[in-house]
Amino acid sequence: MGINFRIRDFSYPFSILRLKRIFDKNQWLSKEALDDFRLSRLKQVISQAYENVPYYRKIMMERDITPDDISTLGDLKNIPFLTKTLLRTNFASLLAHNAKSYKPVMLSTSGTGGRKISFYVDKPSNILEFVYYWRLWGWAGYRLGDPCAELCAEYFTFFKKKTTALHHFHYPSRRLLINSLYISRRYLDDFIGIFRRFKPLFLKGLPSNMYMLALLLNERPGHGISFKGIFSQGENLMPHQRELIESVFSSKVYDSYGHMERTVAISNCPAGSYHIHMDYGMVELEDPEIPMVNQGGGEPDVKEIVGTSLYNLSMPLIRYRTGDLVKLAPCEEKCSCRRVFPKIVAIIGRDTDVIITPDGRAVTAIYTVFDRMPGIVMGQIIQDRRDRLVVKIVNEFGKLNRVDEILKGHLRSFVGTGMDIKIEHTTADGIKGDSPGKFKVVVSLIPREDILDS
Ligand SMILES: [Zn+2]
Secondary structure, three states: OOOOOOHHHHHOHHHHHHHHHHHHHHOOOOHHHHHHHHHHHHHHHHHHHHHHOHHHHHHHHHOOOOHHHOOOHHHHHHOOOEOHHHHHHOOHHHOOOOHHHHOOEEEEEOOOOOOOEEEEEOHHHHHHHHHHHHHHHHHOOOOOOOOEEEEEOHHHHHOHHHOOOOEEEEOOOOEEEEEHHHOOHHHHHHHHHHHHHHOOOEEEEOHHHHHHHHHHHOOOOOOOOOOOEEEEEOOOOOHHHHHHHHHHHOOOEEEEEEOOOOOOEEEEOOOOOEEEOOOOEEEEEEOOOOOEOOOOOOOOOEEEEEEEEOOOOOOOOOOEEEEEEEEOOOOOOOOOOOOOOOEEOEEEEEHHHOEEOOOOOEEOOHHHHHHHOOOEEEEEEEEEEOOEEEEEEEEOOOOOHHHHHHHHHHHHHHHOOOOEEEEEEOOHHHHHOOOOOOOOOEEEOOOHHHHHHO
16 A cells, blocks of 8 residues: 555546545545535445445345435444455455446455455545545655655565565656565665665655664664654554654654555554544444453443445445454544544554453453563564464563563463463564565464354
8 A cells, every 4th residue: 555656546647636635625624524525425335335236235225225315424324234254255246237437456355364355446446545645645744756765575576586686766756665575784784875875755664674674773873864754554553663763763653554445544643643534434433343351441442443435436345344443532632733533542453463362352452561571672472272372572682581481471461371372582584484464463363253253
């Protein structure tokens, strides 16, 4: 995701510019005016679903609902949730009869531990994606054409001849691609040289890659590499990662969160809050299907995001249970940036990346154990069985006797004594492996369906 300057994005520049103008205005609208905008988009999606999508035609007729019955945003609740299992089992009937006219492309995603799902995105949702990131980057002062750097591996692993290259500069888009698979002490001087030569103003990447680069550069005071804005996406950004990245590069980090199905977008604003971009997708916050453990006193304030496409007309997903969990503030106050979009406190991640204890409790913030142990520079918690955690750590101080014991103690304060905990000391490569894909601090290998069935 992100502003990737693909040729196909430029094949409809007027649509992009038109939506960008609307998006720039939307953020400053009153709540009522923004709701009017959302309702007009929603009505278009519901009409399309009723007229052309067999799955929705059937369930709306069964409930005696027509598009005219959706006259307020709240009326959406009359349509039942679409779970990932329903998406998988009704895939063909969720595709619109007239999908072709929206230039659909099929995408697949396999959530860690979850089962693979496929869906279509189309031209209107590609325009949306581009405009969303353009607006977000604009919050950091980005103007189209500004030089930016991106830590990535996909480009280098895709083109076989480039596998060992440290960087590639794409002149038309002024985008410097940095091969994240080589971020290490050995190549640090080369990377410093590359950054100094191309002078990118912005940096984009996965939090774990940016954190690794920041850790290495932190040992080189006076490295002189700084940015106007940093954009993290694709993984959960941990508080200690944000702190180090911001300090090493003298720049604010704008973290953003979304998914390939494109029903929800959440990002940091210049004031540092997380906002739900309400004009991107229709978002409802519902109680999670898996009950959450009360971790901070008071009522648990963790909600699951339920998203509805506002742009994808080839396969509109309506009231789609994303499995993405967010933490809400006890009382909502307006952000000092004055944008209309509602705030959340934190993104927790997917419910597949929540640890479920043998006695059926869901534990969400277990990764904070690493913050209590300064010697651990990187860690990953994997639940491979209902009663076992495998915890991989990179320990700066080497394998000291008491590290395992203290860490186990912290972990037990979350999961109790019924869980077997196995600690493995490894290197950063040992944790990330050769995979250029996402890194997750908490990984559950137990399929979500199995958790819900048990
Ligand atoms: Zn704000």
